[in-house]
Each structure stands twice: as C-alpha cells, then as structure tokens.
Amino acid sequence: MSILMKGADVANAMKEDLISRVECLKEKGTDPCLAIVRVGARPDDVSYERGAKKRMAAIGIECRIVELPEDIPQDEFIREFGKVNEDPSVHGILLFRPLPKHLDEEPIKAMIDPEKDMDCMSPINIAKVFAGDETGYAPCTAEAVMEMLDYYQIDPKGKNVTVVGRSMVVGKPLSMMLLKKHATITVCHTRTVDLPGVCAKADILVAAAGKARMITENMVGEGAVVADVGINVDEAGNLCGDVDFDAVEAKTSYISPVPRGVGSITTSVLAKHVVRAAERRSEMK
Numbered sequence: 213m214s215i216l217m218k219g220a221d222v223a224n225a226m227k228e229d230l231i232s233r234v235e236c237l238k239e240k241g242t243d244p245c246l247a248i249v250r251v252g253a254r255p256d257d258v259s260y261e262r263g264a265k266k267r268m269a270a271i272g273i274e275c276r277i278v279e280l281p282e283d284i285p286q287d288e289f290i291r292e293f294g295k296v297n298e299d300p301s302v303h304g305i306l307l308f309r310p311l312p313k314h315l316d317e318e319p320i321k322a323m324i325d326p327e328k329d330m331d332c333m334s335p336i337n338i339a340k341v342f343a344g345d346e347t348g349y350a351p352c353t354a355e356a357v358m359e360m361l362d363y364y365q366i367d368p369k370g371k372n373v374t375v376v377g378r379s380m381v382v383g384k385p386l387s388m389m390l391l392k393k394h395a396t397i398t399v400c401h402t403r404t405v406d407l408p409g410v411c412a413k414a415d416i417l418v419a420a421a422g423k424a425r426m427i428t429e430n431m432v433g434e435g436a437v438v439a440d441v442g443i444n445v446d447e448a449g450n451l452c453g454d455v456d457f458d459a460v461e462a463k464t465s466y467i468s469p470v471p472r473g474v475g476s477i478t479t480s481v482l483a484k485h486v487v488r489a490a491e492r493r494s495e496m497k
Contacts, residue, residue, distance in 0.1 A: 214461050215364070217439070217468040219356075219476025222363040226480045227271060233487050234272040237494060244490035245274040246330070246482070247296045249307045251289065251315065252282030257308040260479075264306070267479035273486055276302070282312055289315055290323070297325055303493060304330040304486040327492065330485040332385065341385045344392045349485050354386040356477035357418060357439050358393075364466055366416065366437055368395035374411050376400045376427065376454070377420035382441050386418065407431070419454035427455040429463065438467040441474050 234244055246268055250257050261277065268275040278296055280289060296305055305328045311317050317333075326336040332351040340348025361368065373395040377383035387397045398414070400407055401421075411417055411431040417438050419427045424444035432438060442454030453470030461467055468474055 214464045215466045217360055217364055217466050217473065219360070219468070219473050222356075222360050222477050223267075223480040225363055226359065226477075226484060230271045230480070230483055230487055233491065237487070237490050238272070240494055242490050242494045242497075243274060243301075244272070244304075244486050245276065245302050246304045246306065246486045247276045247278055247299070247302045249278045249280070249293060249296060249305060251280045251284060251308070251311055253279070254308070260308075264479045264482060267483055268486070271483050271487075273483055284315075286315055290319055293320055294323065297323060297328065302328065303490040304328050304482075306330050306482060307333065309333075327489055330482055330489070338380070338385075342388050344388065349488075350389060351381050351385050352478045352481040352485070353441060353474065354382050354389060355481045356474050357382075357386055357441060358389050359477055359481060360439060360468060360474060361416075361437075366466060368393045368416060370394060370396070371415040372396050372398070372413060373416040373418070374398045374400060374414035375418045375420060376407075376411065377418075377422065377441070379420070379422075382418075382420040386420070421454050423454055424452050425454070425456040427460065429456065429459040432460050432463050434463055435465045436463065438464045439474060440468050440470050442470060443475060 237244055248261055265275045280292055296302055321333050324334050326334040329337050329349055332338055332349055337348040341350045368390050373390050375383050375387050378399055378401045387399050391397050398410060400410055404410060408431045412433045414436055417436055420441040422442055424446055438455055440453035440455040444452050446452045451471050
C-alpha cells in the first residue's frame with residue numbers, strides 16, 4: 213500500500229524546531245525579519261505571499277511586504293530593491309519572479325547580498341549549491357523535496373534517482389543536493405530518448421517539468437518513491453501535478469500529492485533560511 217507524503221506533516225515537524233530557534237534569537241536581541249519584494253499583483257504571487265506571511269507569523273518571524281508598481285522603471289526598481297538589500301534589520305529577502313517583461317533581473321542577481329538571498333538568486337549561492345557547500349541557500353522548492361525525503365526516512369544513498377526537469381529552480385540544484393547524499397542521478401528533459409523507459413528504472417522519481425500529468429503509469433516502476441513538484445491547472449481548472457496521481461499511486465511505495473505535497477513545505481524552508489541568516493548575523497555580532 214502506498215504511503216502519502218503529506219507536506220503539512222513535514223512542515224509541522226519543522227515548525228517546532230524553528231519556533232525554538234527564533235525564541236533563542238529574540239532572547240539575544242535579534243528579531244528575525246523577512247522582506248518579500250513583489251512587483252505588481254499576480255494572483256499566484258499574492259497567494260504564495262499570503263501563505264508565507266501566515267507561516268512566518270506562526271514561527272515568530274517578522275514579514276514585511278514591499279509592493280512595487282507593475283510599471284516601475286528599471287532604475288527605480290533597482291533603487292527600491294537596494295534599500296531593502298541594505299536595511300540591517302532585514303535578514304532575508306524573497307523577490308517574486310518572473311519579473312514584468314520590461315525589467316531585467318540580472319542586476320538584482322548581482323547585487324543581492326548572498327547572506328540575505330533566501331531563494332538562491334545570487335551566483336554565489338548557486339555556486340555553493342553546485343559545490344555541495346551547505347553554507348549557501350538552495351532554492352526553497354528543491355530543498356523542500358529534500359526535507360520531505362528526510363522526514364519520511366527515504367535515504368537517497370546508492371539509489372537510482374531520476375529527476376524530470378532541468379530548471380535552475382528545481383531540477384539542476386535538486387540533482388546536486390541528491391548527489392551530495394550519494395544518490396546516482398539521471399536528469400531527464402524533453403530531448404531524453406525513451407523517457408518512459410528511463411523513468412521506470414528509478415528507485416526515486418522526481419517530477420519537476422511543469423507539464424500536467426505527464427508522468428503516466430508506464431513511467432513508474434513497482435515500489436518507486438515519487439515526489440511531484442509540478443503545479444499545473446488542468447482543463448477543468450483544478451490544480452494538478454506533473455504526475456497522473458490516480459493512475460500511478462498503486463504502483464508506488466511513497467508518493468506526494470498535488471496540492472498538499474511539496475508545495476506545502478516551501479514556506480517552511482523559507483522560514484528555515486531566514487532563521488539561519490539571523491543566527492549567522494547574531495553570531496557575527
């Protein structure tokens with residue numbers, strides 16, 4: 213019988229540790245603070261922001277929202293971001309991307325303080341993730357997959373792990389994090405020959421391609437662990453993952469649903485990053 217990997221269970225387990233760490237920080241005079249920078253008001257950004265604020269409040273982290281107009285000029289955007297970046301009371305920054313098309317995010321990647329970069333925008337943090345240096349901040353979604361595997365005591369060591377998707381948000385960094393845990397990694401994409409056959413050989417299959425229900429029953433081996441990172445909207449307007457859950461579930465040993473799976477953990481990882489950043493700043497004092 214397949215075990216459902218629920219994001220809420222993972223997030224709740226992380227919450228107790230983070231609350232304790234925040235209390236310690238406050239006793240030492242440090243109030244952890246996250247600044248969320250949002251340009252415009254895309255519904256998915258606003259929805260994630262709402263969840264992030266709720267998660268930060270539950271843990272005791274201050275959450276400031278910096279809302280900028282959608283038509284803000286590049287130079288003004290850089291100035292406003294710089295104010296947040298240089299604010300000593302802010303320990304972590306989350307910038308919602310993609311930005312409106314008239315804005316170039318490359319200068320922001322270069323200027324963001326790596327110690328405040330909570331979702332791996334900075335080239336320095338990207339390099340640390342690829343080098344296996346855990347002092348960097350990995351993308352929250354990629355790290356959420358690792359938190360889920362750890363909570364359910366699924367050790368990637370020596371396992372054949374297939375990651376479908378090669379983005380810098382999930383696929384590539386997650387592959388490096390799994391490699392650090394001694395997994396044998398295969399990264400698949402749209403040009404992979406015999407994608408179903410490659411996926412079916414995996415002990416652990418991570419779907420992160422961004423295509424609704426693309427992982428079908430014939431692509432999953434008996435007893436495989438399946439982590440679904442996809443967030444899609446089907447023809448009926450319902451949220452669904454990259455995995456055809458109903459067709460695949462019976463073949464798996466563990467599987468994460470969409471919604472209420474990996475996505476439910478990302479705000480907890482964000483909080484974890486803010487706490488780490490505040491702890492490091494406190495130690496430097």
